[in-house]
Amino acid sequence: MNKTILCIGAGYVGGPTMAVIADRCPDYKVIVVDVNVKRIAGWNSEKLPIFEPGLDEVVKRARGRNLFFSTDIVGGIKEADIIFVSVNTPTKTFGAGAGKAADLQYWEKTARDIIEHAESDKIVIEKSTLPVRTAAAMHRILASNSKKLHFEVVSNPEFMAEGTAIEDLQNPDRVLIGGMETPEGQKAINTVVDIYRHWVAPEKIKTTNLWSSELSKLAANAMLAQRVSSVNSLSALCEQTDANILEVSAAMGMDSRIGGKFLKAGVGFGGSCFKKDILNLVYLCEYYGLPEVAAYWEGVVKINDYQQRRFVNNMIRRMFNTISGKRIAVLGFAFKADTGDTRESPAINICKMLLEERACLAIHDPQALDNAKMDLDGVDGVIEYVDDPYEAVRGAHAIALLTDWKCFKELDYQKIYELMEKPAFIFDGRNLLDHAGLYEIGFNVYPLGQKAMSHLN
Ligand SMILES: NC(=O)c1ccc[n+]([C@@H]2O[C@H](COP(=O)([O-])OP(=O)(O)OC[C@H]3O[C@@H](n4cnc5c(N)ncnc54)[C@H](O)[C@@H]3O)[C@@H](O)[C@H]2O)c1
Numbered sequence: 001m002n003k004t005i006l007c008i009g010a011g012y013v014g015g016p017t018m019a020v021i022a023d024r025c026p027d028y029k030v031i032v033v034d035v036n037v038k039r040i041a042g043w044n045s046e047k048l049p050i051f052e053p054g055l056d057e058v059v060k061r062a063r064g065r066n067l068f069f070s071t072d073i074v075g076g077i078k079e080a081d082i083i084f085v086s087v088n089t090p091t092k093t094f095g096a097g098a099g100k101a102a103d104l105q106y107w108e109k110t111a112r113d114i115i116e117h118a119e120s121d122k123i124v125i126e127k128s129t130l131p132v133r134t135a136a137a138m139h140r141i142l143a144s145n146s147k148k149l150h151f152e153v154v155s156n157p158e159f160m161a162e163g164t165a166i167e168d169l170q171n172p173d174r175v176l177i178g179g180m181e182t183p184e185g186q187k188a189i190n191t192v193v194d195i196y197r198h199w200v201a202p203e204k205i206k207t208t209n210l211w212s213s214e215l216s217k218l219a220a221n222a223m224l225a226q227r228v229s230s231v232n233s234l235s236a237l238c239e240q241t242d243a244n245i246l247e248v249s250a251a252m253g254m255d256s257r258i259g260g261k262f263l264k265a266g267v268g269f270g271g272s273c274f275k276k277d278i279l280n281l282v283y284l285c286e287y288y289g290l291p292e293v294a295a296y297w298e299g300v301v302k303i304n305d306y307q308q309r310r311f312v313n314n315m316i317r318r319m320f321n322t323i324s325g326k327r328i329a330v331l332g333f334a335f336k337a338d339t340g341d342t343r344e345s346p347a348i349n350i351c352k353m354l355l356e357e358r359a360c361l362a363i364h365d366p367q368a369l370d371n372a373k374m375d376l377d378g379v380d381g382v383i384e385y386v387d388d389p390y391e392a393v394r395g396a397h398a399i400a401l402l403t404d405w406k407c408f409k410e411l412d413y414q415k416i417y418e419l420m421e422k423p424a425f426i427f428d429g430r431n432l433l434d435h436a437g438l439y440e441i442g443f444n445v446y447p448l449g450q451k452a453m454s455h456l457n
Helices: 014-024 037-043 055-062 073-079 105-117 134-143 165-170 183-196 210-241 245-253 274-287 291-318 346-356 369-375 389-393 413-419 435-441
Strands: 004-008 029-033 067-070 082-085 122-126 151-155 175-179 205-209 327-331 360-364 383-385 398-401 425-428 444-447
Touching: 004 014, 004 073, 014 029, 014 055, 014 067, 014 082, 014 165, 029 073, 037 067, 055 165, 073 105, 082 105, 082 183, 105 122, 105 134, 122 134, 122 183, 134 151, 134 210, 151 183, 151 210, 175 183, 175 210, 183 205, 205 210, 210 245, 210 274, 210 291, 274 291, 291 346, 291 398, 291 425, 291 444, 327 346, 327 389, 346 360, 360 369, 360 389, 369 383, 389 413, 413 435, 435 444
Parallel strands: 004 029, 004 082, 029 067, 082 122, 122 151, 175 205, 327 360, 327 398, 360 383, 398 425, 425 444
Antiparallel strands: 151 175
């Protein structure tokens, strides 16, 4: 084996990333460790702990050959030459910066584990998304070891998106590697470049200084989320003016300076990263005395919250100003299609708001029901979690479609109409369905940023 790579954190990033590295680099031994015993057992089983198209095949090819999942963090640290740290970096919920700053306790804990157990020099790679200049703090912590060991910190943020993680990892738009501008820093960068060169074209591997690399990840997520909020804000204006957001998005996207991606109106962005990374950026701007910049980015999050509230308000208004006691079928709970992940899913807030209005919810999702149950655990109200979409809609007054799962397009809406209370409402929070066809069947259809199609006027 060429070198041993350790990844600390076997989550949505650590697991798939290391599986692809092991698959593409058979000359490296890759060990993935986590404190979560259940998660590691899942990675070693037939049913992996996360759902990602293509992940099973990649793991099966490499696991037991040069890919290993373990809870032996100490053993992994001793053995590794290169350590990726991919632990969670949630928004801080306490103390200074609560609600905005990144909570770095898991990161710092891993740094201290590395110092305590390392017996040789190592490259420590920030895979987690971190505030700009975290590497400086890490350098200081790691350099404080009394064993005279040298740890070089490199930033290699992950740009994969859940739902397309394997495709993104196998064919990345770019791989970003940032290091110190010293000979040791450059050497460490080259060591990391060597890994990716196994399958990524050299022109797609970008090396930068540490701070640019750290900030680029926050900036990329902020820019993506900003596009979603921009188009969602315009969807509200479309509904007031009879402009159609699909047409507006298509027209904007045809401008090569703008491009067509991430211009879909919906109930808002979710996922574990966008909100936390923007809030982190906001915090950094405030910290560095840039209140105007902070306010600009904070607006992106505010529009996202506004869009969810607007969606619920519209449901209430259209359903004769009360949804109390009415059964509402919620189709989709994951924050996007092709994942079971529900972290920061707009569905969480929307369901809570519907429950506050005393609606009775029947939630269906092809992958995310277990997570949905955890997210809504302890929330007051009537909630059913339903495996069969046709059972979810039985007796419902309305459907709220919240995730763009393709399978929702393929449902038999004639049958669904017959199973529902009348008048039957569909609120398509992802503009996924054939609205004219639904209207023909008899539904009152409320897309986002488009004219409502109602039989009630
Ligand atoms: N999820 C995404 O789509 C995505 C994409 C790009 C970047 N990121 C970033 O990557 C990082 C990880 O995200 P994730 O979605 O994989 O998180 P996750 O919560 O799914 O996984 C993190 C894992 O780290 C483990 N962990 C925490 N502290 C540990 C410790 N001291 N020792 C060993 N294991 C420990 C946890 O048990 C958990 O399994 C975050 O910083 C996130 O912002 C996430």
